[in-house]
Amino acid sequence: xxxxxxxxxxxxxxxxxxxxxxxxxxxxxxxxPRKKPRVGRNILVTAxxxxxxxxxxxxxxxxxxxxxxxxxxxEKVIKVITFVEWKEEANNSSAVxxxxxxxxxxxxxxxxxxxxxxxxxxxxxxxxxxxxxxxxKEGEKGNISVESGYVILTDNETILSVQRYTDTISxxxxxxxxxxxxxxxxxxxxxxxxxxxxxxxxxxxxxxIKEQMKRQMAEDPEKIYWVEDDDFxxxxxxxxxxxxxxxxxxxxxIAFNSYEAAPGxxxxxxxxxxTKVLSDLLVGDQYIH
Numbered sequence: 256x257x258x259x260x261x262x263x264x265x266x267x268x269x270x271x272x273x274x275x276x277x278x279x280x281x282x283x284x285x286x287x288p289r290k291k292p293r294v295g296r297n298i299l300v301t302a303x304x305x306x307x308x309x310x311x312x313x314x315x316x317x318x319x320x321x322x323x324x325x326x327x328x329x330e331k332v333i334k335v336i337t338f339v340e341w342k343e344e345a346n347n348s349s350a351v352x353x354x355x356x357x358x359x360x361x362x363x364x365x366x367x368x369x370x371x372x373x374x375x376x377x378x379x380x381x382x383x384x385x386x387x388x389x390x391x392k393e394g395e396k397g398n399i400s401v402e403s404g405y406v407i408l409t410d411n412e413t414i415l416s417v418q419r420y421t422d423t424i425s426x427x428x429x430x431x432x433x434x435x436x437x438x439x440x441x442x443x444x445x446x447x448x449x450x451x452x453x454x455x456x457x458x459x460x461x462x463x464i465k466e467q468m469k470r471q472m473a474e475d476p477e478k479i480y481w482v483e484d485d486d487f488x489x490x491x492x493x494x495x496x497x498x499x500x501x502x503x504x505x506x507x508x509i510a511f512n513s514y515e516a517a518p519g520x521x522x523x524x525x526x527x528x529x530t531k532v533l534s535d536l537l538v539g540d541q542y543i544h
Contacts, residue, residue, distance in 0.1 A: 333359035333439055335407055335417055338374065341381050348397035350384040352377050353404040355417060362442035369435060369444075373419065376433075377403065380421060400424040408434075409503050414542060415439055416500040420523075429513040430523040434500045438542075447499050450507070450543065454495075456536045461492030464509060464526050468516075480517045480524075490516045505544040506530060 338356035343349065354377040360366040384401050391397055402422045409416035420432040436445045448454070468480035468490070481489050498510040507528045511517070517524055530543055537543055 331359055331361070333357065333415060333437075335405070335410075335415070338370070339377070341377065343381075343384070345388055346391055346395065346397040348384075348388060348399040350381065350399075350401040351403070352381050352384075352401070355405040355419065357415075357417075357437075360437075360442050365437070365442060365444060369437075373405075376419065398425065408500050409436075411503065413439060414445070414501055416502070418500065427519055429519065431512045432498060432510060432523060434498050434510065436500050445501075445542065446495075447497055448495050450538060451533075451536050452538055453536075456533065457493060457495070459532060459536060460507075460509060460528055461490075463528055463532050464493070464516075465490065467526050478517075479521065482516075501542055502527070505542065507533065507543050 335355050335357055338354045340354070341350065341352040354373050356370045356373065357366055380401065380403055384399070387399060388397055400423070404420060406418045406420065407415070408418050414436055416434065416436045418432050418434050420430060422428070422430050437443070438445055447456075450456075465482050468482040471478050472480060472482075483489055493509060498512070500508050500510065502508050507530070508525050509528060510525045511523060513519055513521075513523055533543065534540075
């Protein structure tokens with residue numbers, strides 16, 4: 256039985272992202288539910304399982320694929336759904352890994368690349384968990400908890416910002432996140448660098464964050480940031496690949512994972528950058544205002 260479960264799990268990890276994902280999701284979005292369901296963990300698991308079954312049938316049956324593609328679409332709807340959810344508990348350890356999928360983009364190259372990235376990240380995280388479990392000796396407890404999921408931070412007419420997070424608890428705890436911000440009208444992925452005229456923004460944002468760190472520490476003795484000039488671990492500044500997103504108010508938010516800018520007990524930290532600090536550096540005001 257253990258061998259069968261292991262084989263099934265390995266086969267599950269080999270599931271590719273179906274090219275017809277968008278058709279399936281769009282069909283689900285256009286279908287009117289008979290009654291409003293309660294949103295919960297079990298529903299998400301069931302929805303993910305159902306989606307996998309439907310996508311499998313699309314891959315197998317050309318007729319099913321054509322039926323999906325013939326469904327009329329009244330308007331373009333860009334959505335984020337739970338594509339698949341992996342759950343496992345063993346040796347006093349657990350993993351819950353939710354994988355998002357974006358649907359509705361006409362730019363299929365962007366849509367496919369994002370969805371492939373999300374699934375690849377989840378598969379790698381799941382594989383790392385199962386590998387750590389396989390290294391345990393008989394009777395040994397893993398005492399590891401991994402929870403990975405996503406949050407839709409902003410979803411308006413202009414942009415879609417999605418956060419993927421992973422909370423890990425072992426000997427210590429940590430939170431790591433990645434962010435994607437999509438221009439929904441032009442259907443392009445926004446980078447931090449693309450928002451500004453030149454690289455002056457790096458120093459301007461870095462100095463503002465340092466000011467916010469010092470102000471917060473002065474106001475709250477419980478807060479500590481690595482910002483002191485004589486500290487070899489001090490925050491020096493952001494880079495072009497810095498985590499960021501644009502919130503619902505059109506403000507730029509700079510995000511740090513655990514231990515990047517502060518001690519572990521502070522967790523992941525974020526800083527909202529005042530737009531007046533950035534106004535002369537921005538390419539335009541369609542995103543940040």
